[in-house]
Structures are given as structure tokens and as C-alpha cells.
Amino acid sequence: MLRNADLESSVLSSPETLPLYSIERIAQSPVLVVAPHPDDECLGCGGAIALLQSLGCNVQILVVSDGAMSHPNSHKYPAAVLRSLRAAETQSAMQILGIEASHIQFLGLPDGAVPTPEDPGFDEAVLACWRYLEAIAPQVIFLPWRQDPHADHRATWQILQAALQQSHSGISTALRILEYPIWDWDLTQRGDGLNPEMVNAWRLDIQTVVELKQEAIAAYRSQTTELIDDDPQGFRLSADMLKHFSHPWEIYLENQP
Ligand SMILES: [Zn+2]
Known part of the structure; x- marks a missing residue:
């Protein structure tokens, strides 16, 4: 994938120029929000989740990977403990936004190794998502941006896309797919796929609900605080990164060619 070709040509370089719409534009039900990692649903779509929930939409959350690689060297939080912690954080965050635990599904794929079509495990993941999609029958789906710099985000998009293509029933023909950027906000990683001539942003x-969204993000204590303090290589969302998710708006990409 091409990187850093022309950062100024990204829709993220001047987001305030993008059209601003109200939630009515996408208020259909059921809604499915797909997160590659536990926290992406909140960072990318927390505002949309809270607003759709407040309008009475049936909002479902699918968390694809288990998040167990964020602190791989921690002794206090070995993988199994971290996995449970991150699931609990998702439940807390979603509760703040009004989503019940029964509306959250954890697919449990390995963090850092969400399978692509070339990997073993891809077909099984597609099948699991296909079954889930058939049961939920969403009208609107939020997916990670297909060219996100993080491989798990791209693989998540591929799994869901393959599952959607296999669906003959249960999925509305008027299905609306919205993609949300996460790691393109980081200038050191930003790709060149978000060219305004290429995407409808x-x-x-x-x-x-922006304050509620901030509260929900803060529920991910393992990702935003020093909670896990015994892994110097551990992941933490930087203040700079978090700033991009504190705006009174969220960015969505639609109708990709
Ligand atoms: Zn992620």
C-alpha cells in the first residue's frame, strides 16, 4: 500500500470543510458497528452509537479481535486476563452509551493476526460473520476504513465484505455501509487512500453526545491510562491520538467505487 504520498490530499487534513449532517441521515434499524479491536467502536463511532441508541434504533456491536496483544509482556495482565479485561471495558464503555451487554458480540480472533484471505482461519471467520449477519439483518453497518494503516482493520473489512457477499437472505438490498478512519489520523501512518477525489467523506x-463519548473512551482504562504498568512496550493511546476523537463530529466514508 502507498503511504504518505501527499498528506495534504487527505480528507483528514481539513475535516472542518467536510459537509456536516445530523443523525437522521443514517437513522435506520438494526444497526451493526464492527470494531477490529475493543475500543475502535468507541473511538470511531461512539457518537453515532449514542445518538442511534437514543433514537430507539437496535444497535449491535461486533468486536472482531480479542485485544490481547496490547501489553504482550505484562505479568500482571497475561493474555487471558487482558482478554477478559478488554471485554469488560467494552461492556462498560457501551453501557455508558446505552448499549446492553446482550447487544455486544465478541468474535475473539487473535489481536494482531486477524486473518486475511490468504491466511488460515479466514473462511471460518467469514462463516461466523455470515451467520451473525443473517441473524442481525442490519440496515446500516459501520466498518473500519478499508485502507486503514492497521492490518487488523483492513482484514476486518475484508472478512465482513466477504460475509456480506455470501448473504442472500436477511441482508437488506438497501444496506448502507459507512467506513470510519482510525489510524489514518496518525500523520506518521496516514495512507493516501483518503483523497477527496476518491472518497465520499x-x-x-x-x-x-460528545462528552458521553469521552466518558466511554475513558472506560478503556487499559488503553488510556497507566493501569498496566509492567510492560514498557505496552500500547497506549496517546493524547495526540485521542484528540482526534474528541471533536463534536465523526467522519464517515461512504459509497466507495
Ligand atoms: Zn484498532
């Missing part, structure tokens, strides 16, 4: 107004 717009902003969702989340002004009324």
Missing part, C-alpha cells in the same frame, strides 16, 4: 454532528 462527511461529518456526523455528535455535539450533544
Whole structure:
């Protein structure tokens, strides 16, 4: 994938120029939000989740990987403990946004190794998602941006895309797919796929719930604080990165060619 070709040509370099719409633009039900890691649903779509929930939409959350690689060297939080912690954090975060635990599904794929079509495990993951999609029958799906710099995000998009292509029933023909950027916000990683001539990007107004979204993000204590303090290589969302998810709007990409 090409990287850093022309950062100024990204829709993320001047987001305030993108059109701003209200939640009515996408208020259909059921809604499915797909997160590659436990926290992406909150960072990328927390405002949309809270607003759709408040309108009475049936909002379902699918967390694809187990998040167990964020602190691989921690003795206090070995993989099994970290996996449980991150699932509990998702439940806390979603509770803040009004989503019940029964509306959250954890696929449990390995963090850092979500399978691509070339990998073993891809077909099984597609099948699991296909079954899930048939049961939920969403009208709107939020997916990670297909060219996100993080491989797990791209693989998640591929799994869901393959599952959607296999669905003949249960999925609406009017299905709306919205993609949300995460790691393209980081200038050191930003790809060149978000060229305004290539993507239809717009902003969702989340002004009324932006504080609630910040509260929900803070529920991911393992990712935003020094909670796990025995792994110097452990992952932590930087203040700079978190700033991008504190705006009174969220960015969505739609109708990719
Ligand atoms: Zn992620």
C-alpha cells in the first residue's frame, strides 16, 4: 500500500470543510458497528452509537479481535486476563452509551493476526460473520476504513465484505455501509487512500453526545491510562491520538467505487 504520498490530499487534513449532517441521515434499524479491536467502536463511532441508541434504533456491536496483544509482556495482565479485561471495558464503555451487554458480540480472533484471505482461519471467520449477519439483518453497518494503516482493520473489512457477499437472505438490498478512519489520523501512518477525489467523506454532528463519548473512551482504562504498568512496550493511546476523537463530529466514508 502507498503511504504518505501527499498528506495534504487527505480528507483528514481539513475535516472542518467536510459537509456536516445530523443523525437522521443514517437513522435506520438494526444497526451493526464492527470494531477490529475493543475500543475502535468507541473511538470511531461512539457518537453515532449514542445518538442511534437514543433514537430507539437496535444497535449491535461486533468486536472482531480479542485485544490481547496490547501489553504482550505484562505479568500482571497475561493474555487471558487482558482478554477478559478488554471485554469488560467494552461492556462498560457501551453501557455508558446505552448499549446492553446482550447487544455486544465478541468474535475473539487473535489481536494482531486477524486473518486475511490468504491466511488460515479466514473462511471460518467469514462463516461466523455470515451467520451473525443473517441473524442481525442490519440496515446500516459501520466498518473500519478499508485502507486503514492497521492490518487488523483492513482484514476486518475484508472478512465482513466477504460475509456480506455470501448473504442472500436477511441482508437488506438497501444496506448502507459507512467506513470510519482510525489510524489514518496518525500523520506518521496516514495512507493516501483518503483523497477527496476518491472518497465520499462527511461529518456526523455528535455535539450533544460528545462528552458521553469521552466518558466511554475513558472506560478503556487499559488503553488510556497507566493501569498496566509492567510492560514498557505496552500500547497506549496517546493524547495526540485521542484528540482526534474528541471533536463534536465523526467522519464517515461512504459509497466507495
Ligand atoms: Zn484498532
